[in-house]
Amino acid sequence: MIDINLIRTNPELVKENIKKKFQDAKLELVDKVIMLDSEHRKLKQEGDALRAARNSLSQEIGKLMREKKVEEANAIKAQVVANNEKMAAIEVREEELGAEIKQIMMAIPNIIDKSVPIGKDDSQNVEIQKYGEPKVPSFEIPYHADILDSISGLDKESAGRTSGEGFYYLLGNAARLHEAMIAYGRDYMISQGFIYAIPPFMIRSDVVNGVMSFAEMDAMMYKIEGQDLFLIGTSEHSMIGKFKGQIIDEKTLPIKMTSYSPCFRKEGGAHGLEERGLYRVHQFEKQEMIVLCKPEESMDWYNKMWQYTVEVFKNLDIPVRTLECCSGDLADLKVKSCDVEAWSPRQKKYFEVGSCSTLGDAQARRLGIRAKGEKGTYYLHTLNNTVLASPRALIALLENNVNEDGSINVPVALRPYMGGIEKIYPNK
RNA sequence: GCAAAGGUGUCCGAGCGGUUUAAGGAGCACGCCUGGAAUGCGUGUUAGGUGAAAGCCUACGCAGGUUCAAAUCCUGUCCUUUGCGCCA
Numbered sequence: 291m292i293d294i295n296l297i298r299t300n301p302e303l304v305k306e307n308i309k310k311k312f313q314d315a316k317l318e319l320v321d322k323v324i325m326l327d328s329e330h331r332k333l334k335q336e337g338d339a340l341r342a343a344r345n346s347l348s349q350e351i352g353k354l355m356r357e358k359k360v361e362e363a364n365a366i367k368a369q370v371v372a373n374n375e376k377m378a379a380i381e382v383r384e385e386e387l388g389a390e391i392k393q394i395m396m397a398i399p400n401i402i403d404k405s406v407p408i409g410k411d412d413s414q415n416v417e418i419q420k421y422g423e424p425k426v427p428s429f430e431i432p433y434h435a436d437i438l439d440s441i442s443g444l445d446k447e448s449a450g451r452t453s454g455e456g457f458y459y460l461l462g463n464a465a466r467l468h469e470a471m472i473a474y475g476r477d478y479m480i481s482q483g484f485i486y487a488i489p490p491f492m493i494r495s496d497v498v499n500g501v502m503s504f505a506e507m508d509a510m511m512y513k514i515e516g517q518d519l520f521l522i523g524t525s526e527h528s529m530i531g532k533f534k535g536q537i538i539d540e541k542t543l544p545i546k547m548t549s550y551s552p553c554f555r556k557e558g559g560a561h562g563l564e565e566r567g568l569y570r571v572h573q574f575e576k577q578e579m580i581v582l583c584k585p586e587e588s589m590d591w592y593n594k595m596w597q598y599t600v601e602v603f604k605n606l607d608i609p610v611r612t613l614e615c616c617s618g619d620l621a622d623l624k625v626k627s628c629d630v631e632a633w634s635p636r637q638k639k640y641f642e643v644g645s646c647s648t649l650g651d652a653q654a655r656r657l658g659i660r661a662k663g664e665k666g667t668y669y670l671h672t673l674n675n676t677v678l679a680s681p682r683a684l685i686a687l688l689e690n691n692v693n694e695d696g697s698i699n700v701p702v703a704l705r706p707y708m709g710g711i712e713k714i715y716p717n718k
Numbered sequence: 719g720c721a722a723a724g725g726u727g728u729c730c731g732a733g734c735g736g737u738u739u740a741a742g743g744a745g746c747a748c749g750c751c752u753g754g755a756a757u758g759c760g761u762g763u764u765a766g767g768u769g770a771a772a773g774c775c776u777a778c779g780c781a782g783g784u785u786c787a788a789a790u791c792c793u794g795u796c797c798u799u800u801g802c803g804c805c806a
Contacts, residue, residue, distance in 0.1 A: 349737095667764095
């Protein structure tokens, strides 16, 4: 959600931005909201005048009552009643307009950063960095579900019976590796000065609405029956929601936190869950990072944050590249965003393992997250990024660390979390 | 889950139908004092909207209601604390 003031003072900029995102259908919203806004303000002024009259007349009644001039007071009461009728009509319209304006404002995309490459869709995303050699070994890398099978690490059949499609049991060393990766990601972020948090795994609808659009919510979030609660799709939701409606002392900025949570996603509309694999599932676990900072610092943080993820994957012996999202692929709330992708030597291409975004003040404006300091009170900037999400990261780990004989190298960084094991051997 | 008490500005906290334009304090900012600081004294300081400005409007957890008038009364709801119950 952008500042309506920007639309008042510079509608062309807002329209230009919509065009850059190839959402021309939304262009008319700008003029429409300007119209509604001016009507709304006019009405508000009328309403304010009426409310002012009511307040002063009511006060006068109070004075007269104290002086026991009951008849005079009653005469004024009649005036206020008449006034109130007019006011009620205006207030209804005022509220309608306000709601309509808010709805449109939610639909108008955030202003993207100047540096964002222009492009229609994800095919035009731009590679900005590569780390490690995307090796294709001389032997054929098995499908990750087969690697997992070889170490008796995966049981989707049982999960199908208990929970249905899109769920899984991770077993033995596979489960341990999965948790080791998360733990390593966690400790890496702690070493970078982030505060570790375990947030609520369910949140209320008002928080959900603050962090995503209704359409996104419907496609992603599981709702708890009979209660106003949703299972989180990422801990970003509860971590940013934590600050809803707060005014934060500027001196405590930046707020840097790394959170762990399971993540639940309906994956509605996605082209199917894989039959055997773990690439797209209803439940995964993620170590996340968030930063809340002053507006002028957000771009620096953005660049630092995705580098953390690259560093984590580098330490797990997984080659990665970073792709910047082009304008058309950027979600409406985001100012700039990139995906960190891991190399798949089996598919001979990269696949997404993390996503880093700065939302500018849009999320903070929706949720009412402000800071107070020398320059007064202002909305602060919010950023979020994946440290590591598994089992997707586990897939990358297995494919990049499996040997021709089927054994799996445990990267040095993970060994402390694996009881010192250096290699995992297949048991069949 | 039951019961009681409570939710007021950045924080603490008073107010419990009209004299609240939300007392008082802490914190913060500025000034005086000082060689410099602490202390002390003085001034300012809730947020949002609207307006050129003066001002006006809105908000006392949230949503409704009663009233000429609601922080204050009523209803619902959420949260917190305490006690009881239940439970890893």
